[in-house]
Each structure stands twice: as structure tokens, then as C-alpha cells.
Amino acid sequence: MAARSLVLATRNPHKLREFRRLIEPAGIAVDALPDGTQLPPEDGNSFAENALPKARAAAAGAGRASIADDSGIEAAALGGAPGVRSARYPGEGASDQQNLDKLMREAPVGSPLRYVCALVYVDPAEEQEQLFCGYCDGRLAERPRGSRGFGYDPAFIPDESDGSRTMAELSDEEKDAISHRGEAARALLAWLEGR
Ligand code: IMP
Secondary structure (H helix, E strand, O other): OOOOEEEEOOOOHHHHHHHHHHHHHHOOEEEEOOOOOOOOOOOOOOHHHHHHHHHHHHHHHHOOOEEEEEEEEEEHHHOOOEHHHHHHOOOOOOOHHHHHHHHHHHOOOOOEEEEEEEEEEEEOOOOEEEEEEEEEEEEEOOOOOOOOOOOOHHHEEEOOOOOOOOHHHOOHHHHHHHOHHHHHHHHHHHHHHOO
């Protein structure tokens, strides 16, 4: 395995915490983005299109192997919205609560949802770029419940749990075992270990 540490290209403290939980037990430190590193705007049409420039910017800024995820939630009843606009569903600068409120207003209770994570690894030394994807299927809760996790978690009932608790009611271990981010991180670790 090459990298013993990775830079994570995010300003989202929830993502940093989750990636540390997922990756550090494998002996690879996940470091925050160095101060002053500029991240590009998220104006791509797919999660992968948004993740790649973020990982490249972090790798160029830090000069070492970096990862970036772009993630979000797709509602089948809304044709896949909010998708890549998940962090700013009602508009730029929206809070997690405003994003959640809009999804609750627009998607029918019980309708299918899917979390998606595109995770990109960039190693400037080896000119290597790799994409890993993870998914988590679920449905919309009748009302938000739970205080763990972040973002849309209080409204998301994962198919793979007991079918009643929201993602925000699961323990960290339970979320990591079934989440889109967990699936993508495990694919990254398997690939790193196989090199
Ligand atoms: P971005 O990847 O920085 O564009 O932001 C992704 C957005 O998708 C977050 O701000 C959340 O609204 C949502 N999101 C992504 N992953 C999760 C998750 O694990 N739980 C809840 N919301 C998530």
C-alpha cells in the first residue's frame, strides 16, 4: 500500500469525521485540507464531475495523495432531485434544515430515496486518479427523527436497517456499515491494499 495518509478535500466537518472513522482504522490518517487551499465551485452535472476537481485541487495544494467526495440524495419522485444540488436545494447558502424542509415538502412520504457518493483519489506523485462509488437506498420518513448524522439523515429510512429508524437514529457504526460513504471508502481501501 502506498499512502499512509490522505488529505480530504472538504470544508464539511461531518464528512471529515465520517471519513476518519472509515479510513483511519486501516492505518491511513485522513488530514484536513490545509488552510488557504482553494476548492473549485461544484458546477458539474454529476457527482463524479464535482469530486474530481476537488481532489485535484487538494492534491495540487498539498502536494500529496488526496481524496474528495461529492455526495447527495436522489428522490425518485422528483426525477433524481436534488442530486448534485443537495447541499443547496432551495438555493445557495441553504442550511441543512432548509434542505431537509424542502425535501419533506416535495417528496411523498414513503417514496424511494437514494444516497450517492462519488469518491475520487488523486496521487500527484504517481499521476494516478481513481473513482469509487457508493450507494444507499431508503425511503422518506413521515417526519424527521433523530439527532445523529447530518444533512438529510433525519428524513432517510435506510432499507438495510430495521426498516423503521432513520439514518439519524443509527449509531455511527450502523451508519458506516450501510452508508454510501462507507461503501465508497471500503472500495478505496480495497484498491489501495491491492496495489
Ligand atoms: P457536497 O458533496 O459538499 O456537495 O454536499 C453533499 C450534501 O448532500 C450535504 O450537504 C448533505 O446535504 C447531503 N448529504 C451527503 N451525504 C449525506 C449523508 O451521509 N447524510 C445526510 N446528508 C448527506
